[in-house]
Amino acid sequence: MLVTGGLQEENVKCFSHTMSSIHDLPCEMLRSVFENVNSQDVPMLRTVCSMFNSVIKSNYCFLPRVAYLVKIFSENGRIMIANMKSGDLNECTQNLFEFDFKHWREIGIVELEFENIRDCESETVDQAITLVLNEMIKTKQCQLRKLTFTNVELSNKAAAVTQGLLDAALKQCENVTVENSILPISFQPESLNSAKFDHFRWISSTGSSPLPSTQILKKLQNDMKAAVNKRSFLAEMDSVTVEAACDFLEEWLRLPIASFFNLSFHNCDDTWKTRFLMECERRGLTHNYMEFQSRTHTNAHVKVSFSQDARTCCIWPVLDVPARTTGQSVCYARYFRDF
Known part of the structure; x- marks a missing residue:
């Protein structure tokens, strides 16, 4: 035992002598250390010494990267790109096809926006979408949290690339927004079931196939049911079936965890409203002045x-006493809640 202990002590002394500083660590161990550093400190570490700079430069894709917002838009018939730090008002704008994408190795794209792309040649737009997707794959962008298409019109020639961009985004994004756009994309059941978004907005837009609004609402419903803690869910869509809306409402009313949500459905005319109320009555979903009380929380209502x-229907929870009760027309103390 004494001999063994002596050998161990000798080995420790030998190791301590060999590894006298952090600079003596192997590159793999340095990379593991840098993986736990704040993203704002990684660029500063590059200035410490040439070794740190070399390790970070060759492993930037695997390290925490500074969050950036990237916007792709058209200007005078050209496709432009704007890069800016998240929360920074200053942006660097230039022609997309002249942009040095090596910069993307050092940043983490958290928001990707395509805006006002309508007055360009379809071939140029297709090339731009392809370039953006390829560079995101090449620079291993894995921090994307929000994907937005606003006033964008893409041809069917860009269908494969656009679909690839959407599928990649569904695996990462918490927020997907499409407004006033024409996109050659479709939502596959397997992609929706594994998607991570809890904020979804699809307004005045079309795709290769009709939007599966019922399936999207069902996905949010299942996510809410499986949530251990309270989560917020926001959705705004052009239309949804009465049955899907009632399913979501019924699920929330019986859950032990009262999550917050905000649903807005367009194209809900008087016929839709009448069918909704009839379906609520059929299911026994009673209400007072369109407020549905939770079955598990005394002071929680929808x-x-x-x-x-x-022509819209908005549904959201109220986590307190009801504004009005049976026989009471107005609760003045809670007047501003409804109006």
Whole structure:
């Protein structure tokens, strides 16, 4: 035992003598250390010494990277790109095809926006979408949290690339927004089931196939049911079936965890409203002035509001006492809650 202990002590002394500083660590161990560093400190570490710079430069794709917002848009018939740090108002704008994408190795794209791309040649737009997707794959972008298409029109020639971009985003994004756009994409059941988004917005837009709004609402419903802690779910879509809306409402009313959500459905006319109320009655979903009380929380309710002018139906929870009870027309103490 004494001999063994002596050998161990000697080995420790030998190791301590050999590894006298962090600079003596192998590159693999340095990379493991840098993986736990704050993203803002990684660029500063490159200035410490040439060894640190070399390790970080060759492993940047695997290290925490500074969060950036990237915007792709058209200007005078050209496709432009704007890069900016998340939360920074200053942006660097230049022609997309002249942009040095090596910069993307050192940043983490958390938001990717395509805006106002309509006045360009379809071939140029297709090349731009292909370039962006390829560079995101090449630089191993894995921090994407939000994907947005606003006023974008893409031809069927870009279908494969656009579909690839959407499928990649569904694996990472918490927020997917498509507004006033024409995109050659479709939502596959397997992609939706494994998607991570909890904020979804699809307004005045079309795809290769109709939007599976019912399936998307069902996905949010299942995520809410499986959530251990409270989560927020926001969805806005052009239309949804009465049955799907009632399914979501019924699920929330019986859950032990009262998650917050905000649902907005467009194209809900008087016929939709009548069918919704009939379906609620058929299922035994009673309400007072369009407020549905939770079956597990005394002070939790769901408020349903219809706007006839905008033809929209909004549904959201209220986690307190009801604004009005049976026989009471207005609760003045809670007046501003509804209006």
